[in-house]
Amino acid sequence: MSGKVVLTYFNGRGKMESIRWLLTVAGVEFDEVNLTKHEEYVKLLSDGALMFEQVPLVEIDGMKLVQTKAILSYIAGKYNLYGNDLKERVMIDMYSEGVRDLMEMIMMLPFISPDAKKTKLEDIERKATSRYIPVFEKALASSQYLVGDQLSCADVQLLEITLMLEEKFPTILSKFPVVKGFQGRMKSLPAIQKFLQPGSKRKPQPDDLYVKTVYEVFNFKH
Numbered sequence: 075m076s077g078k079v080v081l082t083y084f085n086g087r088g089k090m091e092s093i094r095w096l097l098t099v100a101g102v103e104f105d106e107v108n109l110t111k112h113e114e115y116v117k118l119l120s121d122g123a124l125m126f127e128q129v130p131l132v133e134i135d136g137m138k139l140v141q142t143k144a145i146l147s148y149i150a151g152k153y154n155l156y157g158n159d160l161k162e163r164v165m166i167d168m169y170s171e172g173v174r175d176l177m178e179m180i181m182m183l184p185f186i187s188p189d190a191k192k193t194k195l196e197d198i199e200r201k202a203t204s205r206y207i208p209v210f211e212k213a214l215a216s217s218q219y220l221v222g223d224q225l226s227c228a229d230v231q232l233l234e235i236t237l238m239l240e241e242k243f244p245t246i247l248s249k250f251p252v253v254k255g256f257q258g259r260m261k262s263l264p265a266i267q268k269f270l271q272p273g274s275k276r277k278p279q280p281d282d283l284y285v286k287t288v289y290e291v292f293n294f295k296h
Protein backbone atom coordinates (compact mmCIF):
# COMPACT_ATOMS: atom_id res chain seq x y z
CA MET A 75 0.00 0.00 0.00
CA SER A 76 1.29 3.44 -0.83
CA GLY A 77 -1.05 5.48 1.39
CA LYS A 78 -3.77 7.94 0.65
CA VAL A 79 -3.78 10.17 -2.39
CA VAL A 80 -2.87 13.76 -1.50
CA LEU A 81 -3.69 16.76 -3.67
CA THR A 82 -1.73 19.98 -3.23
CA TYR A 83 -3.32 23.06 -4.74
CA PHE A 84 -5.48 26.00 -3.66
CA ASN A 85 -8.84 25.79 -1.95
CA GLY A 86 -10.51 26.31 -5.31
CA ARG A 87 -11.21 24.72 -8.66
CA GLY A 88 -8.54 25.76 -11.14
CA LYS A 89 -6.62 22.97 -12.79
CA MET A 90 -7.17 20.60 -9.88
CA GLU A 91 -10.94 20.38 -10.18
CA SER A 92 -10.96 17.83 -13.03
CA ILE A 93 -8.60 15.68 -10.98
CA ARG A 94 -11.00 15.85 -8.03
CA TRP A 95 -13.85 14.85 -10.35
CA LEU A 96 -11.97 11.93 -11.84
CA LEU A 97 -10.78 10.55 -8.51
CA THR A 98 -14.34 10.81 -7.20
CA VAL A 99 -15.78 8.89 -10.13
CA ALA A 100 -12.99 6.31 -9.76
CA GLY A 101 -14.01 5.89 -6.12
CA VAL A 102 -10.63 7.04 -4.80
CA GLU A 103 -10.52 8.95 -1.53
CA PHE A 104 -8.10 11.83 -1.26
CA ASP A 105 -6.78 14.41 1.17
CA GLU A 106 -6.05 17.98 0.23
CA VAL A 107 -3.32 20.43 1.14
CA ASN A 108 -4.55 23.95 0.38
CA LEU A 109 -1.76 26.45 -0.21
CA THR A 110 -2.37 29.87 1.32
CA LYS A 111 1.12 31.35 1.81
CA HIS A 112 4.14 31.99 -0.38
CA GLU A 113 6.37 30.20 2.17
CA GLU A 114 4.44 26.97 1.62
CA TYR A 115 5.12 27.18 -2.10
CA VAL A 116 8.80 27.97 -1.48
CA LYS A 117 9.04 24.92 0.80
CA LEU A 118 7.59 22.68 -1.95
CA LEU A 119 10.19 24.09 -4.33
CA SER A 120 13.06 23.53 -1.92
CA ASP A 121 11.84 19.99 -1.25
CA GLY A 122 12.03 19.35 -5.00
CA ALA A 123 8.35 18.36 -5.09
CA LEU A 124 7.39 20.45 -8.12
CA MET A 125 9.12 19.36 -11.33
CA PHE A 126 8.21 22.56 -13.20
CA GLU A 127 7.64 24.79 -10.15
CA GLN A 128 3.89 24.46 -10.72
CA VAL A 129 0.87 22.94 -9.06
CA PRO A 130 -1.35 20.81 -9.26
CA LEU A 131 0.73 18.28 -7.36
CA VAL A 132 -0.75 14.84 -6.76
CA GLU A 133 0.94 12.30 -4.52
CA ILE A 134 -0.19 8.86 -5.55
CA ASP A 135 1.34 5.38 -5.52
CA GLY A 136 4.59 6.69 -4.06
CA MET A 137 5.01 9.31 -6.80
CA LYS A 138 4.76 13.09 -6.85
CA LEU A 139 2.91 13.84 -10.08
CA VAL A 140 2.60 17.22 -11.77
CA GLN A 141 1.13 18.33 -15.13
CA THR A 142 -2.64 18.07 -15.15
CA LYS A 143 -3.01 16.01 -18.33
CA ALA A 144 -0.40 13.49 -17.21
CA ILE A 145 -2.14 13.16 -13.86
CA LEU A 146 -5.56 12.70 -15.47
CA SER A 147 -4.14 10.08 -17.85
CA TYR A 148 -2.56 8.15 -14.99
CA ILE A 149 -5.79 8.08 -13.00
CA ALA A 150 -7.85 7.21 -16.08
CA GLY A 151 -5.46 4.41 -17.03
CA LYS A 152 -5.33 3.00 -13.53
CA TYR A 153 -9.08 3.00 -12.96
CA ASN A 154 -10.23 1.74 -16.34
CA LEU A 155 -11.51 5.08 -17.59
CA TYR A 156 -9.25 5.23 -20.64
CA GLY A 157 -10.89 2.99 -23.26
CA ASN A 158 -10.03 -0.49 -24.43
CA ASP A 159 -7.25 0.16 -26.92
CA LEU A 160 -5.03 2.86 -28.42
CA LYS A 161 -7.67 3.93 -30.95
CA GLU A 162 -10.25 4.48 -28.23
CA ARG A 163 -7.63 6.22 -26.16
CA VAL A 164 -6.73 8.75 -28.83
CA MET A 165 -10.44 9.56 -29.28
CA ILE A 166 -10.78 10.01 -25.53
CA ASP A 167 -7.76 12.35 -25.62
CA MET A 168 -9.22 14.35 -28.50
CA TYR A 169 -12.57 14.84 -26.77
CA SER A 170 -10.85 15.62 -23.47
CA GLU A 171 -8.60 18.21 -25.10
CA GLY A 172 -11.61 19.91 -26.67
CA VAL A 173 -13.26 20.07 -23.27
CA ARG A 174 -10.05 21.41 -21.76
CA ASP A 175 -9.86 24.21 -24.37
CA LEU A 176 -13.14 25.50 -23.00
CA MET A 177 -12.25 24.87 -19.37
CA GLU A 178 -9.00 26.83 -19.63
CA MET A 179 -10.90 29.82 -21.01
CA ILE A 180 -13.37 29.73 -18.13
CA MET A 181 -10.58 29.19 -15.60
CA MET A 182 -8.84 32.38 -16.68
CA LEU A 183 -11.94 34.59 -16.25
CA PRO A 184 -11.29 35.53 -12.60
CA PHE A 185 -7.81 36.74 -13.52
CA ILE A 186 -8.74 39.17 -16.28
CA SER A 187 -9.98 42.74 -16.02
CA PRO A 188 -13.74 43.40 -15.82
CA ASP A 189 -13.55 45.13 -19.22
CA ALA A 190 -11.94 42.14 -20.91
CA LYS A 191 -14.28 39.74 -19.15
CA LYS A 192 -17.39 40.66 -21.12
CA THR A 193 -15.68 40.09 -24.47
CA LYS A 194 -14.15 36.85 -23.22
CA LEU A 195 -17.52 35.55 -22.02
CA GLU A 196 -19.03 36.26 -25.44
CA ASP A 197 -16.14 34.46 -27.08
CA ILE A 198 -16.58 31.43 -24.80
CA GLU A 199 -20.32 31.24 -25.46
CA ARG A 200 -19.83 31.55 -29.20
CA LYS A 201 -17.12 28.89 -29.35
CA ALA A 202 -19.00 26.57 -26.99
CA THR A 203 -22.20 26.66 -29.05
CA SER A 204 -20.69 26.71 -32.53
CA ARG A 205 -17.49 24.71 -32.22
CA TYR A 206 -17.44 22.44 -29.19
CA ILE A 207 -20.89 21.34 -27.96
CA PRO A 208 -22.06 20.32 -31.49
CA VAL A 209 -19.23 17.79 -31.57
CA PHE A 210 -20.45 16.19 -28.36
CA GLU A 211 -24.09 16.37 -29.47
CA LYS A 212 -23.16 14.36 -32.55
CA ALA A 213 -20.93 11.86 -30.75
CA LEU A 214 -23.58 11.09 -28.15
CA ALA A 215 -26.49 10.89 -30.59
CA SER A 216 -25.92 7.19 -31.19
CA SER A 217 -24.04 6.20 -28.08
CA GLN A 218 -24.36 6.41 -24.33
CA TYR A 219 -20.69 7.32 -23.88
CA LEU A 220 -18.36 9.50 -25.91
CA VAL A 221 -16.06 6.61 -26.80
CA GLY A 222 -16.86 2.91 -27.04
CA ASP A 223 -19.29 1.22 -24.74
CA GLN A 224 -17.97 2.34 -21.39
CA LEU A 225 -17.47 5.39 -19.24
CA SER A 226 -14.20 7.24 -19.77
CA CYS A 227 -12.41 10.28 -18.39
CA ALA A 228 -13.71 12.21 -21.43
CA ASP A 229 -17.30 11.68 -20.23
CA VAL A 230 -16.39 12.91 -16.77
CA GLN A 231 -14.72 16.03 -18.12
CA LEU A 232 -17.63 16.66 -20.47
CA LEU A 233 -20.05 16.56 -17.56
CA GLU A 234 -17.82 18.99 -15.65
CA ILE A 235 -17.67 21.50 -18.51
CA THR A 236 -21.43 21.34 -19.12
CA LEU A 237 -21.98 22.34 -15.51
CA MET A 238 -19.34 25.07 -15.73
CA LEU A 239 -20.96 26.44 -18.87
CA GLU A 240 -24.43 26.43 -17.33
CA GLU A 241 -23.12 28.43 -14.39
CA LYS A 242 -22.17 31.17 -16.86
CA PHE A 243 -24.93 30.68 -19.46
CA PRO A 244 -27.89 28.94 -17.77
CA THR A 245 -29.78 28.05 -20.98
CA ILE A 246 -26.76 27.11 -23.09
CA LEU A 247 -27.79 23.45 -23.44
CA SER A 248 -31.34 24.21 -24.53
CA LYS A 249 -30.37 23.64 -28.18
CA PHE A 250 -28.42 20.50 -27.32
CA PRO A 251 -30.91 17.94 -26.01
CA VAL A 252 -28.56 15.00 -26.42
CA VAL A 253 -25.83 16.59 -24.30
CA LYS A 254 -28.45 17.69 -21.78
CA GLY A 255 -29.69 14.07 -21.57
CA PHE A 256 -26.12 12.85 -21.14
CA GLN A 257 -25.64 15.37 -18.34
CA GLY A 258 -28.75 14.03 -16.59
CA ARG A 259 -27.56 10.42 -16.87
CA MET A 260 -24.10 11.29 -15.56
CA LYS A 261 -25.55 13.28 -12.65
CA SER A 262 -27.49 10.23 -11.54
CA LEU A 263 -24.38 8.06 -11.06
CA PRO A 264 -24.10 7.53 -7.29
CA ALA A 265 -20.53 8.88 -6.91
CA ILE A 266 -21.44 11.97 -8.93
CA GLN A 267 -24.73 12.49 -7.10
CA LYS A 268 -22.76 12.57 -3.87
CA PHE A 269 -20.09 14.89 -5.29
CA LEU A 270 -22.78 17.36 -6.34
CA GLN A 271 -24.18 17.57 -2.81
CA PRO A 272 -23.15 20.49 -0.58
CA GLY A 273 -20.27 19.60 1.72
CA SER A 274 -18.47 17.40 -0.83
CA LYS A 275 -14.93 18.06 -2.03
CA ARG A 276 -16.24 19.81 -5.12
CA LYS A 277 -15.14 23.44 -5.08
CA PRO A 278 -17.39 26.45 -5.68
CA GLN A 279 -16.85 28.97 -8.46
CA PRO A 280 -13.75 31.10 -7.83
CA ASP A 281 -14.23 34.21 -5.71
CA ASP A 282 -12.02 37.17 -4.82
CA LEU A 283 -10.37 35.29 -1.96
CA TYR A 284 -9.32 32.49 -4.33
CA VAL A 285 -7.78 34.99 -6.74
CA LYS A 286 -6.01 36.83 -3.90
CA THR A 287 -4.62 33.56 -2.53
CA VAL A 288 -3.23 32.52 -5.92
CA TYR A 289 -1.44 35.88 -6.24
CA GLU A 290 -0.11 35.62 -2.70
CA VAL A 291 1.17 32.06 -3.00
CA PHE A 292 3.10 32.82 -6.18
CA ASN A 293 4.06 36.30 -5.03
CA PHE A 294 2.58 37.73 -8.23
CA LYS A 295 1.93 41.45 -8.45
CA HIS A 296 -1.47 42.62 -9.69
Ligand SMILES: N[C@@H](CCC(=O)N[C@@H](CS)C(=O)NCC(=O)O)C(=O)O
Pocket residue numbers: 088089127128129130140141142143292
Ligand atom coordinates in the same frame (compact mmCIF):
# COMPACT_ATOMS: atom_id res chain seq x y z
N1 LIG B 1 0.89 22.62 -17.74
C1 LIG B 1 0.67 22.69 -16.31
C2 LIG B 1 0.42 24.13 -15.93
C3 LIG B 1 0.29 24.26 -14.43
C4 LIG B 1 0.13 25.69 -14.00
O1 LIG B 1 0.20 26.65 -14.81
N2 LIG B 1 -0.06 25.86 -12.71
C5 LIG B 1 -0.16 27.17 -12.14
C6 LIG B 1 -1.23 27.18 -11.06
S1 LIG B 1 -2.80 26.72 -11.72
C7 LIG B 1 1.18 27.46 -11.49
O2 LIG B 1 1.68 26.66 -10.74
N3 LIG B 1 1.75 28.63 -11.80
C8 LIG B 1 2.98 29.05 -11.21
C9 LIG B 1 4.03 29.31 -12.22
O3 LIG B 1 3.88 28.87 -13.37
O4 LIG B 1 5.02 29.92 -11.86
C10 LIG B 1 -0.50 21.81 -15.92
O5 LIG B 1 -1.41 21.65 -16.74
O6 LIG B 1 -0.52 21.28 -14.81
